[in-house]
Each structure stands twice: as structure tokens, then as C-alpha cells.
Amino acid sequence: MTPKIAVNGLKKVFPLGKEEFTALGGVDLDIADGEFVTLVGPSGCGKSTLMNIVAGLETPTAGSVLVDGQPVDGPSPERGVIFQQYALFPWLTVRKNVEFGLQVSGIPAAERRERAQHFIDLVGLTTHADQLPKALSGGMKQRTALARAYAVDPQLLLMDEPFGALDALTRVNLQDRLLRTWQEERRTILFVTHDVEEAVYLATRVVVMAARPGRIFEVINVDLPAARNEETRLSPEFAAIKNRVWRAVYHQPVGANTHDDADLALGAHHP
Template sequence: MTSKPAATAKAATESKPAKISVRGVTKTFALGRETFTALDDVSLDIADNEFVTVVGPSGCGKSTLMNILAGLETPTEGQALVDGEEVRGPGPERGVIFQQYALFPWLTVRQNVEFGLRTMGMAKDERRRRAEHFIKLVGLERFADALPKTLSGGMRQRCAIARAYAVGPSILLMDEPFGALDALTRVKLQEQLLDTWSQDKRTVLFITHDVDEAVFLASRVIVMASRPGRIYDVIDVPAVERDEDFRLSAEFAQLRNRVWHSVYHQDGATAARTATRTT
């Protein structure tokens, strides 16, 4: 399997308006009589069809940022925009995939993938055609009539990805979707996701704790710092073939080491300097 990422981050954002814009977003939560700042003045642009990963230490606000973009949380200050419109709640243009598969256990793979299409009122024949297209795209055509309990964890997550793709979102928001899987399955799912993305492009924001995963998948890696959550560094990944040769290359090792250092050796001065960086 070989897949190519989107154009590098700067080229992507310079050639067309941002698909996702985060403008000075701050999010605070009440903790008794005190408040906790999960995000502090975060600004970020993501281009149409760009694949961006977000990595950082626990408590840096990665999931809070995704929840704001999904419309599940509202910023305390600032704005989150999709296609120039402020996010005011969940919308069909944004598909969300969590670490938990959230499949209906009493429905088959096909029925799970068709579920969103049914709620949209799509005709049965078109619903079936569309579901079968995305089931094939994620390599589950042999298991279309299987129940989730008979599938491996990786297969269940592929079903969740097919379901998200089927309703036609222009954006996929993915929060640690492979975090509960074993290492080998995780690598296979990373390759499968890139293969699916290369065939049927979407704008992807992918949250992970895994530095290798962040580098392998993305055209841009956003490193966040915690307490409060803010952007610490933005690292471009060259547009090269994403395959085993890339994983084992010196270039990958250098990128991995840079991201690792940014995640685990953060200093206050650099964090303050890059807190509102956009590219």
C-alpha cells in the first residue's frame, strides 16, 4: 500500500481559503469555585482535504479542541469556523470518530453503515449502493452481513470509518481512533486510513498520543502544550510515499525525533512564543 498526503501545509493554505479556522479560542471549565483553562488563545487554519494530526501531553486540550470543532462544546472566547461559518453545534458536514467504536451491536456492518443514510431519508437502493461502496473502500465487503461482536477491534473501527464516510462529510474529526488496538493492527489501520483518504479525500483532524502515528499520517503535525492548552509547534511533513520504506527512513526518524522533543521537552518561552501561531 502506498498513499500520498496532501500538499505541504503552507502550500495548501496559501492556494485556497481554510476549510477549518480556529480564531483565538479559549475554553474554561468550572471546577467548584475555581476555573480550569483547557485551551488558551488557540489559532489554527486547516486547508480543504488536508490531513492534520494533533499530538501533545495529557491535559493539553486536544479532545477539547476537537469537541469544539464537532460542535459538542462552545468556546469561552474566540471562534471555530468551518467554510467561514461559525460552528454552533453538530452538523452533517463533520463526521466524528472516537476511540470507542459506537456501533449498534444488533445491526450488521451494512446496516450500521446505512444507519445515517436512513435517518437522512435516502432511498433504499441508493442507500445500499452507497453503503456497499464505502464498505468495499475499507475492505469489509466479505463481512457486510456480520454483526460487530464477530469482528476484531480493527474491523469494527473500519466499519465506524465507513459509516462516517457514507454520510458525505467534508471533514473527519478523529479522536484517538486506534488507541485501543494492538501495535500491528494499529499500523495496518493507519495504512488503510491513508489508502481510503487517498481515494476519497476529506479534511481530517486526527488526534493521537502516538508520535510515530502523528508523523506517518499527516501533512502537518500540530504539537500542543498543556496547562493551559495551546499550540507549541507546527511541523510540516514532506509529501512522500507513506509506506514501510518511509517508516524506516532517516527522514522519518528525524521528523519523529523533532516531534518527540517538542512533545516531551517543552519550555515555557517557546510555548509562549508559538501559542498563537498559524500557518
């Protein structure tokens, strides 16, 4: 069966003054249709660079990325992208923000409204649909971004630290909501995070990357029930997987180059 995402020999080199920085040094990774895969690893391991190349926002130096067997050669509505910044239009309501991509695609008004309402309801913003972003909390803004991404019917959802700027309680609530949405929609998700617990709680597989050069260090299956809750987080099975991921992330040899890939790849999307 053809994987949803096939990353083959992926290499990315950035110029750095008179030198070069190898953000990715040959990455191979297959992700099946409907999987929820999280990427974790130390700073400089190429997580954001890999995400940006899969999204079509960055071009590789060598190697390839295929989605459904087709090479990625630029952005596509088939690949929804959500960054840590909400990127909402401040002058549009929640509903109009969610409808925006549908409008650009020429979807008729009645169908736009119906599809937007479905995903607004799905992310729990029914009573806030006609509010402007300035009236929303950070968590609500990120839920709006999630609804907007889902509304255009992407086959693949790419998320780069989407909950990183949120407080702990909001973050946990959004993790639960994202999991419920994924269980209903079963879109393939590739999710970048620095948070080991978040990586384990959300994923079917955790991909741990190593730095300098960026590469796959270990892939860890998350053998937990698909329906997860607070009891899951407190279970010994969860603790065992989290400890394994933690050791893989934090017990790696440290290289000399300390540049973070997020500083080098698409600065417009990173603070």
C-alpha cells in the first residue's frame, strides 16, 4: 500500500555566512493514511524544516517527499498547515475566517456556511461563531484555525507547535479536542512538538529526531487505546512510553552546532 507521506533521503542545507548548516542529513520516513504522528527532538534537529518541506513551503537540497505517490512541489489545499501563530484575519468573524478558504475555492455561499458550521460545532465554538478574533481567548483562536484548516477538506494536516503558546490547562483541553476531531475525521496528522507528554498522548507513533545533522533517531509505537483521557495520562503504560521517548530525546550525543532549525526555516512563520 502506498504511504500517505513518503520521505526519501531528504536533505536540506542552509547557507550560513561563508559556511553551511545541514538542517536535515538524509531523512527516510513513511506515514500511513489516517496515522497521527508526532515529531520530537532537541533544538536544531530539523523538525520545523521537515514540516515545511512536507507542506511545500521549503524545497529540499536533495531527496524527495511524496504525498499519495505524487511529489510535493509547492503548497496545496490538500495539505492544511497550522502554526503556533493563529494567522486569523482580525476583521473577520470566526465563521468568516473558517469560510475564507472555501470562498477562495469558489464554493457556493450556502455550502460554505454549512461546511463552516459543521467544523465550528466540531471544535466547540458554536456560540462564538459571529465574534471577531479580538474577543477570543488564545485557545479559541487556535480552535478557529483548526476549524478553518479542516473546512477545506485537506487529506493531510500539518501542525507545528500549535499549542506551544497556550497555558497548561488550555493546552490539555485542546489536545483532547484535537484527538476527538481526529477520531471523527481520521485525517492524517503530522504534529511537531517539544513536549514529550503531548507527543505521546496524541500519537499513534512518535518519531524522535536527532540533531547535527537532522535525522531520525528512533520511532516509537504508542500502544495505547485510541480513546484517551486523564486516566490514560496517569497509567503506568503511558509513563513507560513517555520515559522511553524522554530518554530518546534527551540522552542523545550533543553536537557543536546549536542553531535551531526554526531560526533558519521560513522566519515569517516563527517568532
